[in-house]
Amino acid sequence: MGLSSDVVTLSDLSDRQLQEQLTTDGIVIQTGAFLIHLRSRLAPIFEHIKIFYADYPVYNTDFADFHVRIDHPPGLRRWIKSQVYFYLDERVPFKPLPASQACPMLEWGLNWCIANYAHQYLIIHAAALEKNGCGVLLPALPGSGKSTLTAALMLRGWRLLSDELGIIETESGNLMPLARPVNLKNESINIIRDFSQDAMISPAYKDTNKGTVSLVRANPESVEMASQKVKQCFVIEPKYLPESTANLTPVSRGNMFMHVAENSFNYSVLAKHGYDVMTRLIEGSKCYSFVYSRLEDAVRIFDDLVDAQHAR
Amino acid sequence: MAEYWVKEPELSLHQQQWDDEFVVYNASSGDTHLFDSISIKILSLLESHSMSTDAILSEVNKTQSDELDLFFISELLESMARYGLIKRRCDAV
Numbered sequence: 001m002g003l004s005s006d007v008v009t010l011s012d013l014s015d016r017q018l019q020e021q022l023t024t025d026g027i028v029i030q031t032g033a034f035l036i037h038l039r040s041r042l043a044p045i046f047e048h049i050k051i052f053y054a055d056y057p058v059y060n061t062d063f064a065d066f067h068v069r070i071d072h073p074p075g076l077r078r079w080i081k082s083q084v085y086f087y088l089d090e091r092v093p094f095k096p097l098p099a100s101q102a103c104p105m106l107e108w109g110l111n112w113c114i115a116n117y118a119h120q121y122l123i124i125h126a127a128a129l130e131k132n133g134c135g136v137l138l139p140a141l142p143g144s145g146k147s148t149l150t151a152a153l154m155l156r157g158w159r160l161l162s163d164e165l166g167i168i169e170t171e172s173g174n175l176m177p178l179a180r181p182v183n184l185k186n187e188s189i190n191i192i193r194d195f196s197q198d199a200m201i202s203p204a205y206k207d208t209n210k211g212t213v214s215l216v217r218a219n220p221e222s223v224e225m226a227s228q229k230v231k232q233c234f235v236i237e238p239k240y241l242p243e244s245t246a247n248l249t250p251v252s253r254g255n256m257f258m259h260v261a262e263n264s265f266n267y268s269v270l271a272k273h274g275y276d277v278m279t280r281l282i283e284g285s286k287c288y289s290f291v292y293s294r295l296e297d298a299v300r301i302f303d304d305l306v307d308a309q310h311a312r
Numbered sequence: 313m314a315e316y317w318v319k320e321p322e323l324s325l326h327q328q329q330w331d332d333e334f335v336v337y338n339a340s341s342g343d344t345h346l347f348d349s350i351s352i353k354i355l356s357l358l359e360s361h362s363m364s365t366d367a368i369l370s371e372v373n374k375t376q377s378d379e380l381d382l383f384f385i386s387e388l389l390e391s392m393a394r395y396g397l398i399k400r401r402c403d404a405v
Contacts, residue, residue, distance in 0.1 A: 254333025258346050268342055272326065275337040275344065279328045 011054040032178040037064035055223040115265040126166035132310040135175040135230035145240025148188040155196040160222040174229035181215040246297035256287035316362040
């Protein structure tokens, strides 16, 4: 593919090398358990991966789990009300988006690929983080504040595994990292900007079907450890509730099993195997619901929880 | 006409118990259910023979501290039938 054998991370490439690779043969980036072969002629994609994927390993290989391309369609829609398509293996799995949304489209498209094809894993619509060797799975409905909480925990020293996909290795039950950018929506963007000066936040992408979206870069420590699986310790359903007092409430394993299965992309696809994996996951986890309004309180409670677990 | 309940034939059920909750996977349908001990008791009762609603109610109440009524058991049996776990059988008297 033309990459030097000395190249380790994307930031090791010069702008010229990156631009050339991206627009011709493509670049193979490792995100956790997956190799992504990416091509694009779009300047925003170049700028996006240059900053948000700077720390990720790149490889000189023809093999990739997903071959994706983000580009303008042929014809007039390249120029008039400009659109972009997400291509997987040169097929278009979903409708185009306005060109201004190319970068979030890349992130959503990659999530879609994993959720629809990576059936060697059990995949939950959940955030996943780790601290002190304890994996925490945060299954949640949209609007629960999951991604905001995930970004806050990452910015306070937790390892980010994923903000959107809880990936469970079926043999071991361990959580698999992705360590890709965190998606924030609407008010959450300024909340995280105020929460931490260290947050590297993308420009706001407006008028998406999720509202205004920004991406928070995964911290380098999370990316560096993206090959290290984590033992699952806790399953916690977060819920942002204005003016509430942060509170952890135990949830029965039976109820949590059903909640997590309902939030899974492929529990049904895996059939009995999915049931067995989910059973082991829940059996090995302490299960809670969590209500919060202030991020600092949430971080403190999560820290205390894993500290107590670690001290055992 | 006498009405009985029977377990669906060739059901393949797998269950995991946590305290008084049972997560049951029906490999025949791919459905997963969260049951309490009463539903599990009913499946156990119908494992090898058919029973009437009254007989099921009588057996279940032997293990209940608060006696259940016919309406409750009837509703529960109907829901288990909708899940494809049991079915109603009517025999001429």
